[in-house]
Amino acid sequence: MAQKRRKELGIGNPLTRDLKPLAGPGKSHAHKPNEMGDLAAGLYIVATPIGNARDVTLRALDVLKGCSAIAAEDTRVTSRLLAIHGISKPMVPYNDHNGQEMRPKLLARLERGEAVALVSDAGTPLVSDPGYKLVREVIAAGLSVVALPGASAVLTGLALSGLPSDRFLFAGFLSSKAGERQSALEELKGVRATLIFFESAQRLDDSLAAMAAVLGDRPAAMARELTKLHEEVRRGTLSELAAHYAKAGAPKGEVTILVGPPQEAAPDNAKTDAALKAALAFMPVKAAAELVAGLIGDSRKALYDRALELKDE
Numbered sequence: 001m002a003q004k005r006r007k008e009l010g011i012g013n014p015l016t017r018d019l020k021p022l023a024g025p026g027k028s029h030a031h032k033p034n035e036m037g038d039l040a041a042g043l044y045i046v047a048t049p050i051g052n053a054r055d056v057t058l059r060a061l062d063v064l065k066g067c068s069a070i071a072a073e074d075t076r077v078t079s080r081l082l083a084i085h086g087i088s089k090p091m092v093p094y095n096d097h098n099g100q101e102m103r104p105k106l107l108a109r110l111e112r113g114e115a116v117a118l119v120s121d122a123g124t125p126l127v128s129d130p131g132y133k134l135v136r137e138v139i140a141a142g143l144s145v146v147a148l149p150g151a152s153a154v155l156t157g158l159a160l161s162g163l164p165s166d167r168f169l170f171a172g173f174l175s176s177k178a179g180e181r182q183s184a185l186e187e188l189k190g191v192r193a194t195l196i197f198f199e200s201a202q203r204l205d206d207s208l209a210a211m212a213a214v215l216g217d218r219p220a221a222m223a224r225e226l227t228k229l230h231e232e233v234r235r236g237t238l239s240e241l242a243a244h245y246a247k248a249g250a251p252k253g254e255v256t257i258l259v260g261p262p263q264e265a266a267p268d269n270a271k272t273d274a275a276l277k278a279a280l281a282f283m284p285v286k287a288a289a290e291l292v293a294g295l296i297g298d299s300r301k302a303l304y305d306r307a308l309e310l311k312d313e
Helices: 002-008 058-066 075-084 099-111 130-138 153-161 178-188 200-217 238-248 269-280 285-296 300-312
Strands: 042-046 071-072 091-093 115-119 143-148 167-171 193-198 219-224 232-237 255-259
Touching: 042 058, 042 099, 042 130, 058 115, 071 075, 071 099, 075 091, 091 099, 099 115, 099 130, 130 143, 130 238, 153 193, 153 219, 153 232, 153 255, 167 178, 167 285, 178 200, 193 200, 200 219, 200 238, 219 238, 232 238, 269 285, 269 300, 285 300
Parallel strands: 042 115, 042 143, 071 091, 071 115, 167 193
Antiparallel strands: 193 255, 219 232, 219 255
């Protein structure tokens, strides 16, 4: 059925089709191409590989080749990626340290009609980096912003974790200070979603132990070196993972921690039955069920059925 539907939509196996170079980066075709490159003027948010260099997209390569300049978190890291693909473009550093100084300069480039690509060291820009501040100012200036999706440690880790993926919250890096870390975890304790953190490998065992203490001993996963040769995903409870890394020591590489959502509290049937029995002592079944439903917020029908059972006992 799925194969038939794909055929109706004209979706085939991309590996069996001739892939032609993209003409441009999407909706920005409506804009006039800039004078210094092949792309329409604007800021291009370009995702880069998180490990495996082949995870760069064809569209990302088109933009990196056609842009006027590249704003990179670390130009040394980005230059290695460009060298692999034979790309040579002017680069300017844009990071936490110089963001305030560089944003006006990048805005000036865009206002002159340039196409500027924004990249991080690995993954999708704006995730735990200052890119959002630049995007916010570009939008406020009425200039074009184009996003090119691609590799992400957050989504890759979630896909490999085996934890619920219907709802998730990316919480970034926790503070290295124990008090601030505990306060942050307390705020996240009631969130009914899989929690995703970035963490330093050197603090991994301490952070896992703190999570177990504050969040409870939930199912979790530690993912490191994603898409690289020594990729590892270790699954278990938070306490099991904390004990493992306390004994094994800090692993190498970039670390992503994923923590399952809190478990639903089991209904307290004994208290519900006690409330129904007390109500049945002086009112009919329907009224008793409605009274208890109003008190505990449970299903009136379920309480009515249970009240009938208790009345017949």
